[in-house]
Amino acid sequence: MKSFLFAAAFALLLTPAVTVAQTKTSTYKGIPSMVWPKLYDIKFLKTKDAAGEEYDKPVFSAATKAIDKKNISLPGYIIPFENGMKSSHFMLSSLPVNACFFCGVGGPETVIEVFTKTPVTYTEKPVEFRGILTLNDKDPDKMIYILEGAEFLGEAEF
Numbered sequence: 184m185k186s187f188l189f190a191a192a193f194a195l196l197l198t199p200a201v202t203v204a205q206t207k208t209s210t211y212k213g214i215p216s217m218v219w220p221k222l223y224d225i226k227f228l229k230t231k232d233a234a235g236e237e238y239d240k241p242v243f244s245a246a247t248k249a250i251d252k253k254n255i256s257l258p259g260y261i262i263p264f265e266n267g268m269k270s271s272h273f274m275l276s277s278l279p280v281n282a283c284f285f286c287g288v289g290g291p292e293t294v295i296e297v298f299t300k301t302p303v304t305y306t307e308k309p310v311e312f313r314g315i316l317t318l319n320d321k322d323p324d325k326m327i328y329i330l331e332g333a334e335f336l337g338e339a340e341f
Contacts, residue, residue, distance in 0.1 A: 238323040256313040258339045296326035309339035
């Protein structure tokens, strides 16, 4: 029995790792995002803006700061700002719409403001985008995470 287990373990070690190239026509295969956990790792500090209004200023972790201004890919759910079915400016939530930040369940670290190169048609299905991440700890009127120059990669299969 021990030799069988050893042989099975050895065979698994020799099995080549499978990687999925992300292209515009590819479909996200459900590999967990390694970016969202970094974005969740945040603290907030009570502070005041120039007008003296108190707000929660984000304090980013070292891991989050390390991906600032980097090209990242994120799966999630589109949350439109307006009733439009097609837009190049919207929110992407790591949580389904019924559990997102705007519905009271998730925090501000679970959404990212997205600016795409071309308009994207709204869908309730999970999707994936790639773009440049910007961390915002200065302007309380904007989201703390912004994805700029984003490209739609396709629907995600979770």
